[in-house]
Amino acid sequence: MNLRLEVSGLTKGYPGLPVLSGLDLAVAGGEVVAIRGQSGTGKSTLLHCLGLLDRPDSGIIRLDGDEVTGRSPAATATVRATRIGFVFQAFHLLPEFTVGENILMSGRTARLAPAVARTRLLELLERVGLASRERSDVRTLSGGERQRVALCRALLPRPALLLADEPTGNLDPVTAAVVLDLVLGLSRAEGSSVVLVTHDPAIAERADRRMALVNGTLHPA
Numbered sequence: 001m002n003l004r005l006e007v008s009g010l011t012k013g014y015p016g017l018p019v020l021s022g023l024d025l026a027v028a029g030g031e032v033v034a035i036r037g038q039s040g041t042g043k044s045t046l047l048h049c050l051g052l053l054d055r056p057d058s059g060i061i062r063l064d065g066d067e068v069t070g071r072s073p074a075a076t077a078t079v080r081a082t083r084i085g086f087v088f089q090a091f092h093l094l095p096e097f098t099v100g101e102n103i104l105m106s107g108r109t110a111r112l113a114p115a116v117a118r119t120r121l122l123e124l125l126e127r128v129g130l131a132s133r134e135r136s137d138v139r140t141l142s143g144g145e146r147q148r149v150a151l152c153r154a155l156l157p158r159p160a161l162l163l164a165d166e167p168t169g170n171l172d173p174v175t176a177a178v179v180l181d182l183v184l185g186l187s188r189a190e191g192s193s194v195v196l197v198t199h200d201p202a203i204a205e206r207a208d209r210r211m212a213l214v215n216g217t218l219h220p221a
Contacts, residue, residue, distance in 0.1 A: 007059065025218055106156045121156065
């Protein structure tokens with residue numbers, strides 16, 4: 001099995017509050033793993049550690065066999081920009097920029113050549129049905145359209161790992177199904193591993209594998 005993500009012995013806690021306790025996880029290329037758990041169990045903490053937004057107390061995270069934990073801040077930022085994509089419930093688009101400009105920001109962060117980023121932008125917009133909206137003000141978009149823009153931004157650098165935190169939480173059921181189809185279809189087509197956190201059992205059922213975060217470790221669900 002071609003493992004894109006390998007996590008072993010991951011621990012993270014705060015003063016008087018252990019959160020992750022020797023957590024292990026392995027995800028193959030193109031595989032989608034859904035993680036569920038009650039509020040306060042550490043799902044967001046786990047995603048922050050996997051996305052190198054927060055440093056674990058101990059343990060190892062590997063992407064395509066390369067250990068990415070314990071690197072310098074500059075090296076960590078490079079890995080985060082080039083090999084990890086983020087899709088969150090709140091979209092996090094910048095309202096002063098157009099659809100295309102929002103998406104291309106991840107290309108600049110990843111230091112893609114402008115021509116490469118531009119070609120990739122047009123490809124992704126076409127694939128998510130927004131080819132005519134490149135120059136649109138993001139404030140004019142529906143929630144589903146905004147999440148599609150956020151997905152394009154995440155996928156522009158062709159990340160090894162896509163992290164999705166309640167990506168359909170702000171959407172109505174019909175729009176949520178469309179967005180989820182895009183997340184699953186695009187990630188699988190491009191070989192990105194996906195770790196998806198959700199409270200919705202119907203969304204979790206669409207994943208290749210389901211896990212529950214309980215007492216700081218992951219268990220089959």
